[in-house]
Amino acid sequence: MARLTAETAKAMARELYGYELSDDAAAAVANAAGAMITRSRRLGNLDLSGVQPPFGYPTLLAEAERIRKRS
Amino acid sequence: MATASPLLDFDVAALGQKLRAREISPVELTAAYLDRIEAVDERVNSYITVTHDTARAMARLAEAEIAAGNWRGPFHGVPIGLKDLCYTKGILTTGGSKILGDFVPAHDSTVWARLAAAGAVLLGKLNLHEFAYGATSNNPHWGACHNPYDLSRIPGGSSGGSGAAIVARTAAATIGTDTGGSIRIPAACCGCVGLKQTWSRVSRYGVMPLSDSLDHTGPITRTARDAALMLNVIAGYDPHDATSSREPVPDYTSRLGGDLKGMRIGVIRELTTGVSAPVADAFNAALKQFGALGATVDEVSIPSFVEGAQVTMVVLMAEALEFHEQWMRERPQDYGHDVRSLIETSMTISAVNYVRAQRERNLMLAEALNALEKNAVLLAPAQAIPAPRIEDRSYDLVENMVRFTGPFNATGQPALSIPTGLSREGLPVAMQVIGKPFDEVTVLQVADAYERARGPLPQPEL
Numbered sequence: 248m249a250r251l252t253a254e255t256a257k258a259m260a261r262e263l264y265g266y267e268l269s270d271d272a273a274a275a276v277a278n279a280a281g282a283m284i285t286r287s288r289r290l291g292n293l294d295l296s297g298v299q300p301p302f303g304y305p306t307l308l309a310e311a312e313r314i315r316k317r318s
Numbered sequence: 319m320a321t322a323s324p325l326l327d328f329d330v331a332a333l334g335q336k337l338r339a340r341e342i343s344p345v346e347l348t349a350a351y352l353d354r355i356e357a358v359d360e361r362v363n364s365y366i367t368v369t370h371d372t373a374r375a376m377a378r379l380a381e382a383e384i385a386a387g388n389w390r391g392p393f394h395g396v397p398i399g400l401k402d403l404c405y406t407k408g409i410l411t412t413g414g415s416k417i418l419g420d421f422v423p424a425h426d427s428t429v430w431a432r433l434a435a436a437g438a439v440l441l442g443k444l445n446l447h448e449f450a451y452g453a454t455s456n457n458p459h460w461g462a463c464h465n466p467y468d469l470s471r472i473p474g475g476s477s478g479g480s481g482a483a484i485v486a487r488t489a490a491a492t493i494g495t496d497t498g499g500s501i502r503i504p505a506a507c508c509g510c511v512g513l514k515q516t517w518s519r520v521s522r523y524g525v526m527p528l529s530d531s532l533d534h535t536g537p538i539t540r541t542a543r544d545a546a547l548m549l550n551v552i553a554g555y556d557p558h559d560a561t562s563s564r565e566p567v568p569d570y571t572s573r574l575g576g577d578l579k580g581m582r583i584g585v586i587r588e589l590t591t592g593v594s595a596p597v598a599d600a601f602n603a604a605l606k607q608f609g610a611l612g613a614t615v616d617e618v619s620i621p622s623f624v625e626g627a628q629v630t631m632v633v634l635m636a637e638a639l640e641f642h643e644q645w646m647r648e649r650p651q652d653y654g655h656d657v658r659s660l661i662e663t664s665m666t667i668s669a670v671n672y673v674r675a676q677r678e679r680n681l682m683l684a685e686a687l688n689a690l691e692k693n694a695v696l697l698a699p700a701q702a703i704p705a706p707r708i709e710d711r712s713y714d715l716v717e718n719m720v721r722f723t724g725p726f727n728a729t730g731q732p733a734l735s736i737p738t739g740l741s742r743e744g745l746p747v748a749m750q751v752i753g754k755p756f757d758e759v760t761v762l763q764v765a766d767a768y769e770r771a772r773g774p775l776p777q778p779e780l
Contacts, residue, residue, distance in 0.1 A: 263668050263670075264668075264670075291644055299530060299559070299560055299561050300531065300637075302530065302531040302561065303518075303561060304517050304561070304563065304755075307679060307680060307683060307729075308683070308755055310684075311683035311684040311686075311687055312684070314680060314684035315684045315687055315688060318684070
């Protein structure tokens with residue numbers, strides 16, 4: 248399992264989200280995050296070459312038009 | 319200074335007519351381009367691979383077809399180059415990298431397949447910033463590409479070879495790709511036309527990705543008319559690319575050649591600040607030129623564009639990390655320092671910020687559409703400064719370049735870079751013409767009218 252220290256978990260929460268983790272919470276987050284990182288690495292082994300992500304220009308255009316009409 | 323064949327003086331529009339009328343031979347034309355590459359490219363380094371035999375064979379075929387009365391269109395027999403990010407079946411396609419230094423694709427990119435079907439002749443594969451991830455084209459694996467106007471300066475990037483080849487006259491037209499400005503920045507640095515058309519207008523199949531939701535593949539050419547002719551060939555739905563648009567493809571040359579009487583044009587306030595004097599002076603002169611062409615020019619505001627480049631960079635870096643993650647684990651030493659550092663920096667972008675940046679794109683496009691409600695097109699400088707020296711590390715790429723181009727990758731609108739003149743140092747400066755989604759016809763109309771009023775730029779001496 249990937250290892251993440253409580254100090255690292257605290258620093259990430261502080262720098263990325265402005266959130267202060269307690270010592271106990273930081274230890275729990277570090278443990279859970281380590282497991283999650285290990286599991287998510289499996290995604291990196293999937294062969295997704297040539298497969299497009301679900302992003303479409305019609306969606307972007309339609310939402311922009313909706314925002315325009317709302318404002 | 320190398321002696322250039324007069325055949326190299328013709329743009330694609332002129333070549334198309336002369337080749338069709340058999341006033342010019344595709345074989346002689348291709349030989350002239352290959353000779354030119356031989357004469358100057360050791361200094362410019364615009365090519366990674368020159369496909370001599372393929373080019374000659376395609377030229378012979380074009381000659382025979384045209385002689386038999388089977389003219390395929392304006393690109394039949396026209397020698398072009400492709401950014402080495404575009405797959406070409408059986409031909410080395412490196413992405414400007416060491417990692418793919420011996421990669422030979424088993425199929426063509428759609429953009430090349432369409433140009434080949436239109437009869438274009440492939441001169442070779444063009445140099446670029448490694449994996450298209452940067453704007454200098456200082457390539458550590460294949461050598462730095464040089465600006466033909468001043469060989470000590472960058473041609474811009476990432477499609478640096480594609481821009482340099484146009485003004486060095488080592489290709490009649492080229493293909494580039496643009497994720498944060500990589501067609502428009504080299505076009506601006508090198509003094510040619512670069513068109514990033516609407517996202518999804520041109521298939522990305524067989525083009526190595528940098529950032530899937532921001533990547534565009536498009537023309538770099540001598541003139542707006544040539545860009546229109548090239549877009550006529552490459553635009554349209556592609557069953558290999560599910561994100562490609564099914565919007566009808568118009569004739570992009572349909573409104574070229576006219577004036578701009580009665581047209582309203584907006585200047586984007588947020589993108590006219592912080593530019594150098596040579597860029598500002600030429601941009602202001604261009605605005606006066608639009609007035610002389612019969613257009614009304616007014617300032618417009620798109621407040622979200624102040625941070626527009628940051629939105630683009632967050633999306634770009636997150637998506638680029640996803641593409642490069644496995645190689646970064648297995649072969650980090652095979653990346654150039656700057657690209658590896660960018661990918662490492664990408665590891666600090668949070669999922670929350672990525673999703674928020676994607677959502678912010680909607681707001682940016684909504685504001686841009688508001689600005690276009692009363693204006694046919696918008697204008698902005700293409701970058702803050704002329705091409706810097708290759709060894710210069712003092713300027714900020716995002717602040718001086720991507721700030722002006724990146725917002726239109728986020729909004730997906732068409733944006734075309736066109737030269738506004740040369741600085742006192744003899745370096746090209748440029749502006750962008752930006753349009754409504756899928757309205758490349760108007761963008762090209764405006765660029766063409768301005769270009770004819772501006773007149774030709776002095777050519778670089780090589």
